[in-house]
Amino acid sequence: MHTAPQETSHHAEIDRQARLFRNRLRETLAGRGALKGGIAGVWAAGLILLAARLSGCHGQAPQRWLLLMLTAATVALPAAILATRRTPPHRAILAALDAAGSAGGLVMCSGADGAAAWPVAVSRLPGIAWRPSRALGGLAVALLFCASVILLPTRFFSSASPEATRGLESLVGELAERVAQAEAEALLPEPLTAALSNHLEKVAESGDATDPARTLEALDHIAEELTKSAAEQAEALATEHAALQATLSLTEQLAASFETEAQTDAQMAEAAAALEQLLSQAPISPSLAGNLLAAVTGTNTLSAATLQQLADMLREAGLNCEGQLMRLEDLKLVEAPACRGSGSCTNAQACAAALAQLLEGSGPDAEAAAALAVICGKPGAGGVSRGRGDAPLTWTDPSSREGAAFKDDSLGTAHLFTDGQAQLQGVSASAPEVPDTPAPVTAGALETATPSKGGAPQAPILPRHRETVTRFFE
């Protein structure tokens, strides 16, 4: 087929116009695809950020914006490339140009033989109108969603409620008050109370209820430290009180013996040495021990006045111990009074015998002091793992039955088929379904139960559950 040069140039011009229009159309479709892909990307990024923030992985706001832009770009680019695949083929472009210019089919036939004799020109390319209002609306909604996910404070994404925040505040306040009182009344060592106060301040600042479990754990730790220290302090006070009581009894016995009969100097020196040894070995504070020893050793020989002065000092120190223990109880730092029932020795005879044993130097001093304390009627130091069997029983908050209660279960009915005493209750129209082998009788829920050796089932209460348990019992 011979093609004239004029025909070729005419066809080339039409082709050039068609390619130009096709490129414009492709650009429009790519832009549209990118916008739609961007919208999808923004939604995807928003959902990812929402999921991340709900799961506690928050990050920084600039990082969130960066993630949003990266996701949108990642989705928009392939979408734009895919959208260009919808670009119409060349013959459809020619048809569009023909229809737009009302060329009567001459543009479409520009490649046919003899087309050069029918010159037709595409004077103006048709316009491409894209109405992106809906897509832009969708983009605005998606951006709004993402912005809210990115910019909202962390507390909106946690399950904490204002009630929970208030509950935490009250817990912190209550604990801080107890620590402050203990510090003010010197019930606990000052470094410990200062450290606990500092820790409580930090918890109050950072504990904004975004992570209640964490805050509750911190509070539990502080409360445990406080209680532990108070218990140790109470134990030390109780021990000191017992030793003081024992020494007081001995002092009163000596004073009574001085009044009834005259003592030799040697006896008096021996009694003074015993008192000095008892005071120096007694578990009392060094300052008090120093004062008491100074009262004993100030004079070379014991006198009734000296013993009376010592007895007064011991009585005063004992009362001081009792007061501190009662105060610890008042502040709920200890659960049971460590010195309940103390204050005076009710078993003077046994105390004297023990004192004589102590004076004779038989047995370890610590055991002798403990024996003295027992004889004096102190019911034990209290606490969970210490104390005697007759220590007072202390009831704390009840435990939850959740997870500890037995699930209702029906017992096996196989024995009904084997029981000869079974009675006919009715006749079924269909054949009865009797198993070939009767099911073994099981013990139901008790089948897997093991002997607890007298112990009750225990369900540990996690710190995060305490509020719930408390509310349940309230």
Added chain:
Amino acid sequence: MTLPTPQEIAPVSEALNRTLDQLNRMLLGRENLHRLVLAGILARGHILLEGLPGLGKTALVKAVADIMQLQFKRIQFTPDLMPGDILGSHILQTRPDGTRDLVFQPGPVFCNILLADEINRASPKTQSAMLETMQERSVTLLGTTRPLPQPFFVLASQNPIELEGTYPLPEAQLDRFLFRLNVGGLGVDTLAGILTGRRHGTIPAPGWRLSQEMLEQCLAMADRIVLPEAVARWIARLVAASHPDSPEAPARIRTYVRYGASPRAAIALAESARALALLAGRPSVGFEDVRTLVEPVLNHRLILNYQARLDQVTPSVLAEELAGAIDVAGLNLPADVEVKP
């Protein structure tokens, strides 16, 4: 695909335009109708003219036959008209030697242009004989097939009122007409022109006539008009979308159309579009040619449902809407992207 040269098309186009001018001069105020009738003749199709009495349907057919110097016959259809009355019949004749023989006497259908006036008044038996002749362009009687003279066109008329005692054409027979043209009323200026220029409404004689050879050249040239693939595809999509179950059918087509157009409609669109392009002096069919012809080609081929009657929706309106709803170039663009001329 070779386009006819301008030198080939120019004389044919000139002759057709002179024919059109003569028609417009003889019959005032019907330029568009005349163009469509001429396109129908060039497409070798039959035309159904529908309009009230006295609007010039018969005059139009007579004028066409006069200008084209074609043999013209007219049949006034009545309920008692029999097929033999239009096709012809065998007559027993006695020869000079005394023997007798059956001699075929051709009916009025043996002509070039046949005016079937008020075709809906004939019985279905006669209508079917007539329509079979239109389709086959031949008459078969007693086992003998006789071709009709070429070219052969039927221009039928139908009165949309006074329907008592009429036999409306079935859809299958309507489908055989290339166009159904509605002959409407005339404007005041046209009527005034008729009153002042025509005594007793006499139609003037044509000042120029189309020769038989030129008519044959016109018909041959119409066959050489190129139908681009994109236009053919648009015609196919139009016809396919006229069916309510088509995925590309517009909503109103789905609502109001019971049956869409047949493949014969697509062929009619393509052939008449070629004729229209030739009338415009072009070697190829454009989308605008098809758009012009969608209404006359499809308006009697869309079978509407009862809902359309209730809503007073006509096939012409639906055909126009269909042409506007289907994207011509098949760009298959998203809904929010549009190509504006």
